[in-house]
Amino acid sequence: MAQRASDLAYARLRADIVDWRIPPGTVLAETELSVRLGVSRTPIREALGRLVADGLAAPQGGRGVMVTEVSLEDARNLFDVRVGLDGRAAALAAHRADRAVFDDLADRLRTAAEVLNRAADQDRGPHIPDSVAVPRPGDVPQPADPAGMSDGNHERADDYYALVGLLDEAIDTSVGNPHLLEAQRRLRTQLTRLRRLARDNPRRLAASALEHAAIAEAIAGGDADLAVAATRLHLANALAGITTAIAVPRETVR
Template structure:
């Protein structure tokens, strides 16, 4: 692995996990030393993170981890809704129906109360996303989804885990997978819309209070 790729992967994980929080200063000399790379590959890594929207130049010499607030999250979900509803429709037409029916069965079997239940659930979501990408078979759509998912990891970790929301999310994913498996494109898209609406409300509430009304989103005390 190239030094710039290694630096990018490490910084990406630290930003997504919250180890490098919003506003954290990424000084070139300090970060290059910490990551064991020279300043040139570090700059390449920071450039990629900037293209991802995860870091910003506060000044010509100062790079910081980008802030993320309720407005950013609303915009992210607007894009996510357009992409994922389209992906669900396409998967219902193009995908392997049996594979998605099997995934629906796995979602039905998820037990969040188990010691590794949450990890199992997130791993299952990753496999569902991979199956969705394969079914869509559209490189442009998949690339756009990959960008959105990069930010979603960060959003999920900023929000507190909510047991009731997690249980509802499992059921929502099961319905989406079942609809795709039944080749019901309308239901797949509608179930995706409902899932994203509920997910957005939960994230905004966790970050400081937020509600959605119809298609419009308002926040209450959110940063």
């Protein structure tokens, strides 16, 4: 069944906002977006309403809808909630998970960390290998950056984020609590945008990959307490990295 125009517009705009191609403070004008995306204003209006519900955009009176800013206070508030939700999910997964799934994810995350560390050392390098990288639906080949830097770094980061997405999915599958999952899903859109702040920092991404590997290993071992502790450590480090990134002016991702 073909997707509705509003669904396609929403998915495109959401991805552009989350990946910082549309930066905070940008006014999302219906007429301009209608031309850019090749759809009428009605599906654009519906898509903008969903972005507002996600917290990615906000009405600006007579000025239309604007992409929301990312503030340290918002980040801290989101992580306060995330500590409780993610910790509980990790504990439940440790009791119910398929060990082989999480062992495999831990191995792949550790390999990703090695690749990212090499990239940090060399300031460029090979992509995460196919055995580790995860294809993403709708991927479109991008032209190579003449400097050989930015696109490769971003592709490595995207491969890592895809692995984290698989870990999230594996935990979701193991939890078996629909109310907890719904609460987590409401947070993930905004958290994904915050996570992208580390996209240009392969050293932090490598450390984060090891932290996620530790979570996967604890779940695979059935150790709920260790899974919670590993989750809290990762979240504390992630918030520290985001705090630093928010303080540094960021250029729009091209």
